[in-house]
Amino acid sequence: MKSELCLCDTEGRTEKILTYEGLIEAPNWHPAGYLIVNGRGRIYRVPLSAPDLHEIDTGFAVKCNNDHGISPDGTRLVISDSTRHGKSCIYTLPIDGGTPHQVTRAQPSWWHGWSPDGTTLVYAAARGDRKVKIYRCPAEGGRETLVCDAFDHIDGPDFSADGDWIWFNGERSGQVDLWRIRPDGSDPERMTDGETVDWFPHPSPDGAHVVWLAYAPGTQGHPGGLDVTLNIMDGNGGEGRILTRLHGGQGTINVPCWAPDSSLFAFMRYVP
Template sequence: MKSEICIAGLDSSVTVVLAHDGHVEAPNWHPDGYLIVNGDGRLFRVDLDAPSLEAIDTGFATRCNNDHGLSPDGTRLAISDHSQHGKSSVYTLPVSGGTPVEVTPRQPSWWHGWSPDGGAIVYAAARDGGPVAPYIAPLEGGEELCLATGFDHCDGPDFSADGAWVWFNGERDGSVDLWRVRPDGRDLQRMTDGDSVDWFPHPSPDGAHVVWLAYPPGTQGHPGGLDVALWLMPQDGGAGRELVRLHGGQGTINVPSWAPDGRRFAFVRYAD
């Protein structure tokens, strides 16, 4: 498999940053001008000025999946790894690498977003035999809160730029759409209702847009290896528009990947 790490502009322009003969996924964008991706259970730094895969030391965490991301100040990295428990748990470590510290005592948990003030994380989790749902918890300890119930499956929770909303994708009555909810679980709102199967909404850091991954109608789950599209809509809600069509899906844009200025974002597309 060939992976292309790309940057998309709001005008639908696409620039290939790095073509890799292997499988990498889920870019994050650090304000210092590099991306972070995962592959084969490891994390890598990709310098935008001289692109290559530079391994990040994650200690014992060598079974990282594609749910990882950066603290608002860029100093810490959140990872989702199942080396210790056999099920995914969320850890944090210095962005330069180091020993992971577990922050979700219950499993499975998959990180997806960090609050703008740095005090909380949101993640997808399954508890007590129930479906995967969006959760929020204080980063430095405290009880987790399930943000939405009544769904068959949820994923990809991510904060709006002002911290007032948590966006996520939710499956209900056979339809997978984008939703948002307040960080205390109030005021649940459906934000898309089209025929596509909508996953992984990511609000931009300037508060203007939300980008998401649109699968063809009838897609089950969030597989890879499909012809998909990246769509854009206003962060306050409203009609969306297609930005880019590509071959991808799983691994394309699982986690926040906006540039700090909110005018570009990173994604991965694939070819055999």
């Protein structure tokens, strides 16, 4: 498999910046001009000026999955790793690497969003009944709060630019749509209702747009290796449009991927 790291603007113009022989996933965008991706259980920095993989020291955490990101001030890295607990656990560490600090006490927990004010993490997690729901907790760790469990499955929570909403994908009776909800769990609102299976909504930093991944009708879960589309809508909702078609899915845009100026976002596509 070849992994192609690409950039896309809000009109669908796409540029490939790196080809990797193997699997890398889930790009984030740092204000200093580099991307962060994962592969083979490790986290890598990819400078935009000279794209290549540079491993970040994550200490004992060497089984990182693709649920990672960057704090709003750019100083911290958040990862989801299963090295110590055998299940995904959320940690934070300095952006340039260091010793991970455990955030979530219970596992499995998969990070997905950091509030714009830097105080709160939002994540998907399975607890006693094994159903995946949305939780939030203080960024430094502490008591977690259930945000929403009114679905068969919930994933991909990400904060809006103003922090007033958490966007996510929610499944009911086999149909997966995009939703948004207040951080306190009030005012749930469905944002898509078409036939496609919609995953991983990411609001832009300026609040103008939301980009998301769409699978063909009937797709179960969020697998990789399928023909999918990346779509965009207004930041407050409305009719969406297709930006680009690609071979991908899992790993393409699992986590926040926008450039700080909202002109571009990063994504992965794959060549079998």
